[in-house]
Amino acid sequence: MLTLWAMTVTPSPADHLFGPSLNTTQASYSYSTPAATSSPTAATSTPTPYRLIPPLLDTPWTEKVGTDPWPQHPRPLLYREDWLSLNGIWTFQPADSTDEVNSPPASATLSQEVLIPSCIESGISGIMATNLTQMWFSTSFTVPSSWNPKQRVLLNFEAVDYEATVFVNGKQVSFHRGGYFRFTIDVTDQINLHGPNDLLVFAFDPTDEIPYYTPHGKQTKTPSHIFYTPCSGIWQSVWLESVPDNHITKLDITADMDGNVNVMVHNARNETVPVQVSLVAHNGAELVTHQASAHKEFSFHAPSAKLWTPGTPNLYNISVTMGYDTVRSYTGFRSISSGVVNGIQRPLLNGEFVFQFGTLDQGYWPDGIYLPPTLEAMVYDLKVLKDLGMNMVRKHIKVEPDLFYQACDQLGLLVVQDMPSMRPGEGAPSGDPAPEDQEEFGRQLELMVNQFKGYPSIVTWVIYNEGWGQLTRGDYPEFGLTDRVRRIDPTRLINSVTGWHDHGAGDFHDNHHYADPQCGTPWYSILSTPYDPQRIGFQGEFGGLGHVPAKENLWPVQRAVDAINQTYEISANLDAYNYRSHILLRLLRDQVALHACSGAVYTQTTDVEGEVNGLVTYDRRVTRVNATQWKDDIQALYDAANSRT
Structure with a gap:
C-alpha cells in the first residue's frame, strides 16, 4: 500500500537549485549479486517487503533515496496547486508473456514490493532483475478529500519503458508506446472519490531484442563497452492532479x-x-x-x-x-539562429556568436541506471560542468525528467538534445529499419520536441547519432524529419546527423573524431565528409581520454572491465590524463582560431560501466580533471572564438 501525501506548496518555478558538494570520502561497500526474481503466475496476499539492494557500485546519494523518491512536482512548465505524488512503494511481479495483459491479476497486490519510480534493473528498485521483457506494477490511492469533487482527476505518467497498458479499478483506461515520454489519463469516471482505488500497469520492454526496432538509445540486453544495462518499467514519476472540466x-x-x-x-x-x-x-x-x-x-x-x-x-x-483553471510556468528571453559572422556560418545566441563547449552527457548511474537517485545527484553532474566554465551539455541519445532541463535553465547551460536512437545495424533485410519502424521513430521525435520545446536552455535538436537507425540509401529520411521538426519548432537549430552519413540536411556539419578534434578544418577523417561552409562547423564528439580508476570506483562486472582496453586512449595516471586533455583542448583552440569551429562536445561527463573516460568516475567520488587547468583551457576556447567576431 502506498502512503500518499498532497503537495500544495512548492518553490516558484524559477527558484534556483543547488547541488551538493562532492563527497570524496569512500563509503564502506561490499559487492553483491543481484537477487534472483521468480515469475509467479498468481498474485500473493503478502508481497516480499521492499529493501534497497546494494548496487554493484553506489554513489553518495544511494542511501538518501528512502521510500519517498522524487517528491518534486515533475512538470515545472505546467504547475497546479492540487496535485498528489504516487511515487513510493508499489508492488511488482514479472509476467510470463505479453498475453497476460488480457488477463490482469485479480488482486492489485503483486508478489514483491518495488520502489517507483525506478528501473527494475537497479538496486534502488528493490528488484535488480535483468532480462525481463514484460511485468506488472500496482498500487492503490485515495483522492484527497480537500479536492473539489466536481473537478476532473488526471493520472499522469512521466515515462514508462517501453509500452504501458494501464488499468484503474479493473478497467483498462490507456495504452502508451514510447519509453521516454509522458502521458496523461482522465480517470474521473473510473475512480471512487471517497475511498481506495486500484492502479495496475502492464509494461512491455523489448529494448534491443530482435525483431523489435525501438528508440532506446544506449540500452541493451547484452551490455558491451559503449552499450549499457537497460532500464525497464516505470522509471519516472507518477502523480494525480485535480483540474476543471475544461482545463x-x-x-x-x-x-x-x-x-x-x-x-x-x-x-x-x-x-x-x-x-x-x-x-x-x-x-x-x-x-x-x-x-x-x-x-x-x-x-x-x-x-x-x-x-x-x-x-x-x-x-x-x-x-x-x-x-477556473490557473497554472504556473516560466520562460527566458533568448533567440537562437544561424548567421554569417566574418564569412563563417555560426550559431547565434541573441544575435551573437557564442562558442558552445560542453560534454557528452549520457545520464547513467550505477545505483539508478537511467534515473538519478535524487534531484541533488542530477544537479551535481550539471554543476561539475558549470563550475569548470562549460556553457553547454549534449544530452546523448536519452531524454531526462523535466527537472533536468529546468536545472539547465537555472544554471545557464545550453542543451543540445539528442533523439534516442534505434538499434544500429540489423533490422530490415537491407540493414535499415522497416518503414513502420521509421515512422514510429518520427512520431516519437515529434513527441520529444513538443514535450520539451518550452525550456529556454535547449538550443539544438539532434535527429540521428552516427547513423544508428538511419536509412543509408534511397530518399534519406533526415531531410523530411528535419522539415517536421522545423515546423513544430522553428525557434531552434537542427543537427540532423551527428557523426557521419551526412547528406547535407540541417544546420550543422558535425564531425566525430577521437581522440583529437577535427572541427571545421580543411582535413577530415574517412568516416566524415569535407567541411561544408554553408553550415555550422561542429565537433559533435572528441576526447574520450581514459584512466582506469581504483577498484572501489570501478563498475565491478568482468565483461565491462575486459572492455576497458577498447577506450580510445588510456592514461597511466591523472597527470598524464590532464596533460593529454590540455593538448587536445589546445588543438581545438587552434581550430577555433584558424578555421571554422563553432562548438565542441568532449566525451564525457562521467564514466559509464566499462567506459572509463569521464571527467568524474561512475560513482561520482573521484574527479579526474585538474580544475585550474581545465578552466584556463576552456576560457582559451572562448577567447579564440571572440577573436573571430
Missing part, C-alpha cells in the same frame, strides 16, 4: 531577445475561450498582464526584459488563467 493541457511559450512573448494555450475541449497571462519577475513584480484566447496563437511584448544567457540565466515566472 489547460499544454502551454507553448517562447520569448525572444526583442521582448516578444509568443503563446499558445491548449485546452481539453479545443475551445477558443478567454485566457489571462501574467509575466512576473523573480522578485514578484508583475511586468505584463495580457488578455487573449486559448486555442489560438497570440503574442505580447515585455519591455526591458533581461535576456537569458549562460552567464545571466534570467528567468520569468508566468501565470495563466483560463476560466
